Amino acid sequence: METLSRHVSGKPMPAGGRSIPIINPANGEAIGSVPLASESDVDEVVAAAKAALPLWSALGLQHRINILFDLRQSLIEAKEELVDLVIAETGKTRSDATAEIVRAIETIGLTVSVSTLYATPYTRAVSSGVNTYEVRYPVGVVAAISPFNFPVIIPLVQTMTALACGNTVVAKPSERNPSALLRIAALFSKAGLPDGVFNVVLGDRVAVDRIVEHPDVAAITFVGSTAVAKQIRTRGVANGKRVQAFGGGKNHMVVMPDCDVAFAADAAVSAAYGAAGQRCMAISVVVAVGAIADPLVAAIRDRAATMTIGDIHEAHAQLGPVITRESRARITSYVANAAAEGGKVLLDGREHQAGDAGWYFGPTIIDHVKPGMAVHSDEIFGPVLSIVRVATYEEAIAVISSHDLGNGAAIFTQDGSVANRFTDDAPAGQIGINVPIPAPAYFHGFAGWKDSAFTETKLHGRDAIAFLTRTKTVSARWMPPAESKLELQFPSGR
Numbered sequence: 001m002e003t004l005s006r007h008v009s010g011k012p013m014p015a016g017g018r019s020i021p022i023i024n025p026a027n028g029e030a031i032g033s034v035p036l037a038s039e040s041d042v043d044e045v046v047a048a049a050k051a052a053l054p055l056w057s058a059l060g061l062q063h064r065i066n067i068l069f070d071l072r073q074s075l076i077e078a079k080e081e082l083v084d085l086v087i088a089e090t091g092k093t094r095s096d097a098t099a100e101i102v103r104a105i106e107t108i109g110l111t112v113s114v115s116t117l118y119a120t121p122y123t124r125a126v127s128s129g130v131n132t133y134e135v136r137y138p139v140g141v142v143a144a145i146s147p148f149n150f151p152v153i154i155p156l157v158q159t160m161t162a163l164a165c166g167n168t169v170v171a172k173p174s175e176r177n178p179s180a181l182l183r184i185a186a187l188f189s190k191a192g193l194p195d196g197v198f199n200v201v202l203g204d205r206v207a208v209d210r211i212v213e214h215p216d217v218a219a220i221t222f223v224g225s226t227a228v229a230k231q232i233r234t235r236g237v238a239n240g241k242r243v244q245a246f247g248g249g250k251n252h253m254v255v256m257p258d259c260d261v262a263f264a265a266d267a268a269v270s271a272a273y274g275a276a277g278q279r280c281m282a283i284s285v286v287v288a289v290g291a292i293a294d295p296l297v298a299a300i301r302d303r304a305a306t307m308t309i310g311d312i313h314e315a316h317a318q319l320g321p322v323i324t325r326e327s328r329a330r331i332t333s334y335v336a337n338a339a340a341e342g343g344k345v346l347l348d349g350r351e352h353q354a355g356d357a358g359w360y361f362g363p364t365i366i367d368h369v370k371p372g373m374a375v376h377s378d379e380i381f382g383p384v385l386s387i388v389r390v391a392t393y394e395e396a397i398a399v400i401s402s403h404d405l406g407n408g409a410a411i412f413t414q415d416g417s418v419a420n421r422f423t424d425d426a427p428a429g430q431i432g433i434n435v436p437i438p439a440p441a442y443f444h445g446f447a448g449w450k451d452s453a454f455t456e457t458k459l460h461g462r463d464a465i466a467f468l469t470r471t472k473t474v475s476a477r478w479m480p481p482a483e484s485k486l487e488l489q490f491p492s493g494r
């Protein structure tokens with residue numbers, strides 16, 4: 001069993017003190033140990049990132065991008081090893097873990113396209129002889145705090161544009177499954193990333209609390225649950241930092257009566273149960289409009305009931321375990337409560353629990369759910385799909401609008417005008433039209449609405465550059481006017 005160590009200035013360093021085990025969710029076995037950083041550990045990591053800033057930010061943009069390409073290549077070469085780490089510590093199926101690594105590699109490549117947005121405006125002759133332009137600087141040390149459910153993609157999405165912009169990084173992955181990111185940090189060092197540019201600190205809320213108050217951390221990008229996101233945003237801003245904090249989701253998929261039942265059922269099942277429902281963009285509520293409800297629910301049930309559970313290392317596996325025993329217990333209690341609240345448990349995942357031999361929970365369908373029931377109002381983060389039945393499109397919008405979260409919302413319909421209305425009406429940051437998980441490509445923006453995100457800027461896309469850099473606006477005159485005179489009035493164009 002390996003004890004991990006943080007990655008600072010290109011070198012792994014031991015950290016004593018508190019630790020927690022890494023448990024393989026598929027069999028309940030301890031496979032490693034994560035030392036949890038103390039405040040002074042965090043200080044050491046931030047100091048390394050601060051020390052590396054002058055050198056890294058002084059490199060040209062193209063030079064940094066070239067290094068990022070080398071990092072991308074090192075991930076391509078280590079792809080299978082990273083897939084295995086994600087499977088072992090996160091419990092993802094092989095196909096899902098592979099998709100995560102592939103998308104992470106794409107992310108580094110796409111950082112190049114985002115960097116084209118780095119260029120700033122220049123206006124010649126804004127007044128006689130005066131040119132005005134903006135110059136961009138990195139913000140400084142950027143801390144990235146990440147959740148367990150995408151242990152590779154999310155930390156890289158949070159940090160690659162930060163590096164391109166000349167910042168240095170302190171990454172704090174989830175304490176449940178940090179090995180893949182640690183391995184990536186080591187690969188980055190080997191690929192030539194200078195010491196101190198990309199650091200990984202291992203830890204829990206003690207580390208996060210220190211990051212949030214650390215005077216040398218300029219910006220925090222947080223992804224995790226809503227309660228923590230809200231708290232980090234409030235405290236970080238109070239400490240004078242830039243903070244973008246992305247929280248949980250409860251994503252609705254409206255199915256209109258005109259749509260193809262098989263197509264909608266395939267989409268709902270894929271989006272509800274992929275990654276065992278542990279995605280912030282998972283579909284967790286299907287809102288069936290009108291007469292399509294009965295055939296749709298039957299088709300969803302048929303598909304969910306025949307999914308392949310377990311054997312996550314095999315290519316055919318479709319549903320893996322959830323992340324922890326506690327998580328499984330939480331999901332169990334929601335399903336138990338749902339019946340008491342008036343829901344009808346059509347498919348019961350509790351039957352697939354494997355005791356202490358892995359945190360499996362089978363696909364679950366709860367029909368006749370209504371807003372106000374806990375199974376609807378809370379983010380369950382497991383393989384549980386609620387069905388809400390409504391008579392009209394307007395009622396469907398009311399269901400979505402009643403929710404506190406607004407990460408994504410999707411509609412399935414063949415009617416373009418209804419789809420357009422939905423884009424305007426649904427209060428969510430990501431809209432899917434016949435696309436159940438509208439998680440956009442890296443060069444487009446991503447941020448939820450309502451309590452799904454506490455931020456003015458998006459996680460990626462053009463906004464990321466605004467979050468990760470600061471600008472000065474320069475007004476320059478190099479040709480003195482022929483006749484110089486006093487001008488005490490405020491400058492204007494006349």
Ligand code: NAD
Nearest residue numbers: 146147148173174204205208224225228246247248249280
């Ligand atoms: P989490 O909030 O428990 O943990 C996220 C990070 O915060 C971890 O690094 C953890 O160590 C730290 N943390 C946890 N509790 C803390 C506390 N009290 N104080 C300070 N730091 C704390 O989230 P999780 O269980 O790892 O991940 C699942 C959650 O993340 C879900 O709610 C999911 O919807 C959300 N998520 C959101 C997005 C998005 O883009 N909006 C993406 C992925 C996951």
